Amino acid sequence: MSTPAPDRAEPDAALLLDSLPVPLLEVGAGNVVLAVNMAAEEFFGMSRQQIKAGGMAEIAPPDHPIYLLLTHLRQRGGSVTEHDLLFSSPRFHHEGVSVQGAEVLDHPGHLLLTFHLPSTARVLDQQQVYRSAARSVSGMAAMLAHEVRNPLSGIKGAAQLLEQAVSDADRDLATLICDEVDRIDALVERMGMFGEARMDYRALNIHRLLEHVKLLAGNGFAKGLRIIECYDPSLPHVWGDRDRLVQVLLNLVKNAAEALQEAGKEGDITLMTSYRPGIRVTAPGTTQWRHLPLVVTIRDTGPGISETVRPHLFEPFVSTKVNGSGLGLALVGKVMDDHGGVMEVESRPGRTEISLFLPLAEERGGLP
Template identity: 35%
Template sequence: MFNSLGIAVLVLRPDLTILRANPAAEQLIGLSARRMEGRGLGAIVRFESERLAGLLAQGDAQIAAHGVATSFHDSALRQIDFVLSPVTGFPGWQLLSMHDTGSSDSLRDTEDLPLRAPAILAHEIKNPLSAIRGAAQLISRKLPDKDKPMAKLIAEEVDRIAKLVDRMQRLGREKPEPVAPCNLHQVLHRARELVEAAGLENVRLTEEFDPSLPPVLANQDSLVQVLINLICNARDACKDGEHPEVTLGTRFVSGFVLNVMRLGRPIRLPIEIRVSDNGPGVPRDLRDHIFEPFVTSKKNGQGLGLALVNKLVRDMNGRITHERDEVHGWTHFRIHLPMVK
């Protein structure tokens, strides 16, 4: 029964050495069971998350995780779903089951992130907000001048929550905006102008454009919003550095094809937009989750900006990825879009 399981399973001793590996694990990891058995798990399977490695060492943790950046033996990073379970009656013994969800350095066609919950929550929150704001305004008329700032504070906080709710509703919108041919560099210059008008805070903004790029197939307003969000994030990430810099780049990626099928044909995404900054980067334990709702490294962030960016890009049949270059100290967000045929 163990050998016939279709999912990769490793049996781990209390010292995290591998006792057994089924054929599915052999296929996933790329090593025979004989070569794995008796060796430490860390020599065969390496999780990028230090926290997960610590939980493994506890020996009694029940863990289920999705899309964990993992490398096997000497292979490149891949996205792995895994479940870790203690073996009942055998203290310290564990079962590790794994499933490959795709490569972390390619553009994967996974199901859209679970955004329906924010949309439903937004709908339920928004209804009473106008009543609260109206009540605050009525109360303000009857209050003495010294107490009016409190009523104003209530109205301002309601407005802030309403803006947050609007963003949550956009996350849950199922019908994408229509796409049309767009001049990519006009869109980039528009986004840059809007960010500069708001203030770059002494951050140097440079461009590395390929002027020969053809038009992209996108929604212009959505793409401007995506770029404003990414440029502002990059500015905020590096502004406290010694020489803060944000770079906008475009290029043609010849032969790039999304490895899924839509409407019976491959999706070609040859147009790349890159937004880079020389800030400290996203904390390592958040890097695999930054496009999920309510995940943020900002002290006062809401965790909806990049989730909305991801949705808008996917609505245009594009993909966005995040990459950290630790050697040179740069963070790169890359958007890949289809071009007009």
């Protein structure tokens, strides 16, 4: 006769909550926080002791919509979901959060709240906009190179001849024509960077690229600004074109530096790397999935990007600068599209982050 297997010990409830990857709070009467899991600690940038001590007031101000959700649950029970909420404090900032609430069975007055960040799908939808913008600029670059640049040389040549033949009073006008032709030619040359060029893909140490960019910035446009490095030293190599990636990173750091300088305040630029599994996209024109776990983030403490500009940030000719051409970030979008990567932008007053999600060298199959 076989001996029955001993009963397995029931797992501890707190251990189960800490195993969940979703931030979770248990809220009691008076909006006292009774339980906090590890994901919520990370989400709100506080220990569970701090959150419990401060209650929901540590999470959201008194006029926050989450309190309407709690009131609804206490009055009607069941479960309810509120979308597109903002949670912000000096410790954390999360936009577009969905909060799901439900009553705890057999515990009257106890409510469970889970917090869900915007899905990866939203990031990928945004990326489709960036890709469309990049393609439109590529087509425009080819057209300008052929239809505009050739006549420009003839116009400039004629203006130079006129400059020698006209009177002193009219010579300034001929010089003005030459100067404007040079300006247009420089713009067309910048547009030429969007054309299809041969890419030199290889395995790259992303930290070497960032150190190179920091050196260039610190001795040039970002001189006098503090540039902080916060790297994950265990990251594997990225698969990309060195010169194009340096160009992208320089553009982003330059924008961050200019945002601080135009605001006329001291601030920091932080270069960060991390490994975030979970984002996979299909390579354009194929059915292959590409894993993009390597993340490079450029953060600045400037005034932030306005909500009206943010959705169009990587479109050509969109700029927040007085004399900006609006091509720098459009070029970033084009290069990221060439690498099969995606971008994510988060911004609020005092903090802007642009994150680049890039493929690993060991998963380079399917890249051009």
